[in-house]
Amino acid sequence: MTPVSAGEIWNVTTADAATDVGRFSSLAIGIDDIPAISYLDYDANNLKYAWNDGNGWQTTTVDANKSVGYHTSLVLDAENHAAISYYDAINEDLKYARYDGADWLITTVDTAGAVGWYTSLAWDNNGHPAISYQNFSQLDLKYAWNDGTGWETVTVDAGESVGWYSSLAFDAGGAPAISYSDITNSELKYARYEGTEWKISTIDDSGITGEYVSLAFDTTGHPAVSYTDSSTGELKYAHHDGTEWHISTIDIPEVISEYTSLAFDTAGHPAISYTDAATGDLKYALHDGTEWQITTIDTGAGKFEYTALAFDTDGHPAISYSDETTGTLKYASATFTGAVQVTSVPAGAAIWIDGADTGKITNSTIPLTPDDYTVNVRLTGYEEPVAQVVTVTDGTTGNVAFNLVPIPEPQGNLTVTSVPAGAAIWIDGADTGEITDHNFALTPGDYNVYVRLAGYEQPVAQTITVTDKTTVNAAFNLVPIPEPQGNLTVTSVPAGAAIWIDGVDTGEITDHNFALAPGDYTVNVRLAGYEEPDTQTVTVTDGTNVNATFTLIPLPVNVTVTLSAGWNMISVPVANATIILPSEAGSVYRYNVSVYELVEDPASVLPGEGIWVSAMAPCTLTFTGQRLDCYTEPVPSGWNMIGSCTEMMPFTDHLTSDPAEALTDQIYTYDTESGTYVKPASCNPGCGYWVLTSTGCEVCLT
Incomplete structure (x- = not known):
């Protein structure tokens, strides 16, 4: 991981290291924060799909027919099942692949000419798929949708050369909208379906503009578009405020900005991934609420292409893209730096993190990358406290506080426990006034320890050696002083008679066994419908069982x-x-x-x-x-x-x-x-x- 700007750390990995893969990449992140990418395997001429299951990147071939997988667009449904629109170059058809949880189901959506360039796939408000794309044969813009019964298609703009770089999104009301390039008129255009017809407007006509278009709606439901002005090479951003479009320039490279992808973070800030054609670098622009911040994510001898930007549920940005030099599919994901505030009483203690002296003293705040850290402090004349483990998460500041204890005179600890607790503790023949369980701070030396508890035998005394800065234990398992006890079993025929002992109803019925102290007892039983029998006197002795049996006579x-x-x-x-x-x-x-x-x-x-x-x-x-x-x-x-x-x-x-x-x-x-x-x-x-x-x-x- 390498910090590339304040508060941000980007991690670059290879999602697919096969030969010549990654063109036309499209990125989506599911509700479980698992990223997925659709892309072209140019070497095999197949459509591929990659996802990271937490253990690493996994890949599969979705469509193995030759010359398929151009102009891919990926979305995930509520169950994290993927859907991909793409171009079949052999048959010149628009295709749609949907994963149902077990298999990929492939459908041909449109066959009317060379259709399926610049596909852009989105779910409508009912969860049905829709696709914007270019009819390359006629160079017009088309729109396909599936209402659950089958695919329908319509031509949105039949201009001379339109539909380039089409990008589809649905507004809050469920209306589809498409931004795209009109090459004939050198304009960036915007089409929105208004219930009965498509309304087409021009966003930017200031030059040879509108390439590498990406459309998204902000949190207020207004459309925004990132794109390239090819006449100047500038990266531009157009945002509609509900009344009109406002256009701003984000980056002015030496040559041109390419492969833009627009998304909004969880705070509602727009962000754009793109490549600098002059350097080949992958870049990332984020509006922080005041101005645009531009970061270089990946650099190399070659060129990075086909960027796609998405955010996870915690607002972390991620970008899929192809590395033209290595021919691989890459994935860059960001986390945010955090910090830990370390304080102590008294202040001025040296701060140590993960066993190393930071050179800082309390009280200080230290920036750190997200991770678990072991923090401690040291101050002359004070005991070193127990180290604390703090978890630094992205974008937050953790707190670690220490109350320092002066180094005392030599002293150890004696912990006296007993089972059961509550016994009086005697040390060196004197009652301490404390009861178990208790800890004593004592000067080093030998001590004679025993405990006393009423109803329990006095245990053997223990000689305990207390040493400096250690804790020694004296544990006693107390044995109860047994009380004499015997058993009386009272039975009757029939059973179920109330048992009376010494003239008192016991609440028990025959047949029942009683644990009693030794002595003489008068026993009788009573059962409705039967004569009351003669009372019996029984003698209970320690450790024995005596029986009182009654045969009841019905009344x-x-x-x-x-x-x-x-x-x-x-x-x-x-x-x-x-x-x-x-x-x-x-x-x-x-x-x-x-x-x-x-x-x-x-x-x-x-x-x-x-x-x-x-x-x-x-x-x-x-x-x-x-x-x-x-x-x-x-x-x-x-x-x-x-x-x-x-x-x-x-x-x-x-x-x-x-x-x-x-x-x-x-x-x-x-x-x-x-x-x-x-x-x-x-x-x-x-x-x-x-x-x-x-x-x-x-x-x-x-």
């Missing part, structure tokens, strides 16, 4: 069923039931595979079984037994009578069969008031039900 329940005069379809809703028929009750029948059987002993009726009971008059029947939450009843195929549980529950999701498909949705109960069968919504305690099964199965209510 008896009573379920009363109301019988109507006549026949009633009921069931036994409790387990281990005691059934006492009232005097009003008559016969009892069960249903067994399509026949009714008289039940001689009502006690033989099981939970889950439906029965018929007759009553001579309304009465009640009480069942006494244990709570019944579920039952499983084997049944044959066809209609079967089933019973209920102690609590009401819906049939949906609670009545199932194994196999599952055996149970149908045909469920009925008998309505004594109407004397008809009805479909119930839920299973009520003490009721009986008809169910239809498609095959023998087990019916489960839960």
Whole structure:
């Protein structure tokens, strides 16, 4: 890298070192700041494309047909896919190549004569491509566009010899505009499409002017053009202020300025790349807001041609161009110098950068190229501070500040730590009043160190040697003083009972294990629907496990069923039931595979079984037994009578069969008031039900 002007550094690389490449170069920089170039491989007569992927320049051949790749123009879309317009010299056609992410797709845009000289490609506001170019057969200016359905072409200016050096751009409103040279009248012209027709105006007619034209719009949406006045060789710049064109001369070389390329930087300043035909040098002109600054970018024994200028997202300029002497494609890119301001308290310290004395003292600002730098300062009578690494970026000033510390008497450091922290620190038998973790500044010597923390064993003392300007560590891993502890496991059948210890609900349920201090404990459990068992007293000893086991006895329940005069379809809703028929009750029948059987002993009726009971008059029947939450009843195929549980529950999701498909949705109960069968919504305690099964199965209510 070589600084070529204040605040600017240009780096020149070879993008393609093949033989005789780089003519008609066109440069574009993507949103990821990866540069790309289209150009002619004159030796192979092919269209080529180069890009820098961060690891170096890569190249590929886009169109390998002979004599293609003249007058290239490159743009990148929002996905960084390239598109190139160019001239096919063999077929004398205008062509368009588009990379779709996998392959290059090549289209012939115009075949009407020798068309495709001085192509200029741009995207319209809808992302569709458009091209300005010269019809060399007729020497007129043409314009091609693709609206997404196909290419259309139109002649913009049919003068005697126009369309030279055409340059296309779209204004903020989406209107295409073209600057170009009218050789016949020695004029620089400007054409803009105004909705229905092209309006053509003259920018400069002061001489043999308008060669090497480049058009761009500034940040306010006004057009600007760079070009060469071939009668004087001057590099010129024309800018429209919304009312008229203003023309200024940028450079007056000995011979002529050639291959101009115009672009605006991120600050809205115009910049132009071009070559000096007398020296062959590559030059760069930038308007800094006040005046034009001109820089020579590359010099050599030969000549540089076909320049193309673009800016990356950070405003860095870059130029692609061909080196006629070496026959290579070159790429020049710029970064900006920065600076670092170094201060110290007190001031007057020598500034060292990357291990070298700069000859400067604090406080000073030192210009530097963008990079990482190690900065330090030195001042007699003060300790050398820790060096600081500062990153200098282009166009910015970094700051490095040092607070200098006087050189003390000989002294070392002792850091005392413990796990856990918070232990009192004792040194040489005395409590320091500090707790871990802590650092002590001590004179060199031997020290006896230990720590104390309540609840932890006192560790072995350590003898530590402190030396000057060093740090030594004394680390202690504290061991807790164990407390006696045993375990109590409380279980019950069934599980899920609340556990009470010493008359207090623990919030836990069986089965559960408790870690307890040694001692005697009273233990009991409670579960709804079960009798409370006798309390157990257990003794927990250190390091052992004791069990408290409870077998719970269900509480008896009573379920009363109301019988109507006549026949009633009921069931036994409790387990281990005691059934006492009232005097009003008559016969009892069960249903067994399509026949009714008289039940001689009502006690033989099981939970889950439906029965018929007759009553001579309304009465009640009480069942006494244990709570019944579920039952499983084997049944044959066809209609079967089933019973209920102690609590009401819906049939949906609670009545199932194994196999599952055996149970149908045909469920009925008998309505004594109407004397008809009805479909119930839920299973009520003490009721009986008809169910239809498609095959023998087990019916489960839960």
